[in-house]
Amino acid sequence: MPKWNPKTIREALKSRDVVDEKSWKQSSLPKLVKEISENYNVYGGINHLDGKDLPSKKIVVEILEDILSVLFPGYLGKEKITKTSIPEYLNKTLASIYSRLVAEVDKSLKYFCKKHEKCAEDICNEFARVIVSEVLDELCNIRILLNGDIKAAYEGDPAAQSVDEVILSYPCVLAISTYRVAHQLHVRGVPLIPRIMSEHAHSITGIDIHPGATIGKSFFIDHGTSVIIGETAEIGDNVKIYQGVTLGALSFPRDKKGNLIKGVKRHPTVGNNVIIYSNASILGEKAIIGDNSTIGGNVWITTKIPEGTIITHKPPKHTITQKTTQQK
Numbered sequence: 001m002p003k004w005n006p007k008t009i010r011e012a013l014k015s016r017d018v019v020d021e022k023s024w025k026q027s028s029l030p031k032l033v034k035e036i037s038e039n040y041n042v043y044g045g046i047n048h049l050d051g052k053d054l055p056s057k058k059i060v061v062e063i064l065e066d067i068l069s070v071l072f073p074g075y076l077g078k079e080k081i082t083k084t085s086i087p088e089y090l091n092k093t094l095a096s097i098y099s100r101l102v103a104e105v106d107k108s109l110k111y112f113c114k115k116h117e118k119c120a121e122d123i124c125n126e127f128a129r130v131i132v133s134e135v136l137d138e139l140c141n142i143r144i145l146l147n148g149d150i151k152a153a154y155e156g157d158p159a160a161q162s163v164d165e166v167i168l169s170y171p172c173v174l175a176i177s178t179y180r181v182a183h184q185l186h187v188r189g190v191p192l193i194p195r196i197m198s199e200h201a202h203s204i205t206g207i208d209i210h211p212g213a214t215i216g217k218s219f220f221i222d223h224g225t226s227v228i229i230g231e232t233a234e235i236g237d238n239v240k241i242y243q244g245v246t247l248g249a250l251s252f253p254r255d256k257k258g259n260l261i262k263g264v265k266r267h268p269t270v271g272n273n274v275i276i277y278s279n280a281s282i283l284g285e286k287a288i289i290g291d292n293s294t295i296g297g298n299v300w301i302t303t304k305i306p307e308g309t310i311i312t313h314k315p316p317k318h319t320i321t322q323k324t325t326q327q328k
Contacts, residue, residue, distance in 0.1 A: 053110040060196045063101050066093055067181055068174075071143055075167045094136060101132045105185075108192045135184045142180045145217060149176050152220040156240050171205035172221035182211035213247075215239075216272070223278075230267035236291070239270055242278040250284030250302055271307065 069077025070093055073086070081089050102125070109124035150173065153166045160166050167173055178201035182194040194211035202208045206225040209215075213229050216237035221227055223243035229235070233247040249266040268282045271291035276282070278297045282289065289295065290307030298313045305311065 053107045053114060055104040055107050055111075055193055055196065057196050057200075059100060060104055060193055061200050063097055063104065064178060064181065064197050064200065066097050067139075068177055070094065070097075070139060071146060071177060071181075072167055075164075098132055098136060101135075102128045104193060105131055105190055108190055112191045131185070131188045131190060134188065135181075138184050142177075142184070145180055146173075146177055148218040149173070149220065152218040152238070152240070153222075156220045157222055171207060171224045175201045175205045175207035175209055175221065175224065175227075176215075176219060179209040179211060179213070179215065183213070183215075186211040213267075232265045232285070233267035234269040236270060236272035236274065238273045239276075240274075241276040242297070244279035245276050246281045246283070248281070248283050250287075268301075 066077070069079075070090065073081045073089070079089060105128035106125045109128055113124060150163060150166055153170055153172060154160045154163050157166075160170075178197050182197040185197075186194040198209060198211045207221060207227045209227075209229045210231040210233070212231040213233045213235070215229075215235045216239065218238045219235065220240045221242075222240065226244045227241060228246045228248055230248050235247075247268050247270065252266070253261045253264060255261055265285045267285065268287035268289065269285075270276070270282070270289045271293065273292045274289050274295070275293075276289075276295040280295050280297060280299050280301070282295070282301045284302050286303055287301050288304045289301070290305055290309060292307055293305055293309045294311070295301065295305075296310070296312035299311050301311070
């Protein structure tokens, strides 16, 4: 790669024709429009033209952020909230969340229906209103679970100086909170939106929790980067995991035609009061971690582990030599 500076840029420009904006719009733009339009036809799998029944990723993320502001009032969100303003704030915010989320769930259900079977136009909207009201009714229960998650983070991390610090700065709070919201949509059969939410949190935190996973009370992910929790993973209460842990699939079952069989159990089960240290890989549905077990770093587990087991990886043998003065 050339090192760019004013001289090399001038030399490079000498070998190129000067582009005039007006002439480009008259001659090059029509050709480019034609080429891209033809590309849409050839590679149609990444288009969704005339696709009014897809939820808006932008709106879904905005709704999620508003839900999180309701779950953590005064911590998240743009508005300053006082005790006296709580009713007004909740009335306004929840009404807005309801209307917008119904619209996005309605689009998601219509998208699914049109791919599989035709149904009455108003059925999806009616079902969307039922789903959203049920999910919003779960917000208090979600807060109870998140209170345990926050407490587990504060009590489980000696570096945590306060609950405020945990809520405001720990990536696991965003990842787990998003999971607990997305899970409520997932278990009610809403397509697309739960994954949009969970992958949004994944992109920010590096923590990948599928909304289909089942996670118990007082869950803490320390540090968090590169944690993966698969769709059919089951995690009990009071579980703590560290960065780089994978609760993944060992293999993917296929049908006679070679297509992946979806919707079957393929991820591990983790019992209560388990600690899993960094970079452990626990894979497959046969990997069942018993209660009160400790899984050391860098281990590879694909089988059942009895209750109360400690598993560690034998340290590698290091070769140590004295550095000479000639070595840099």
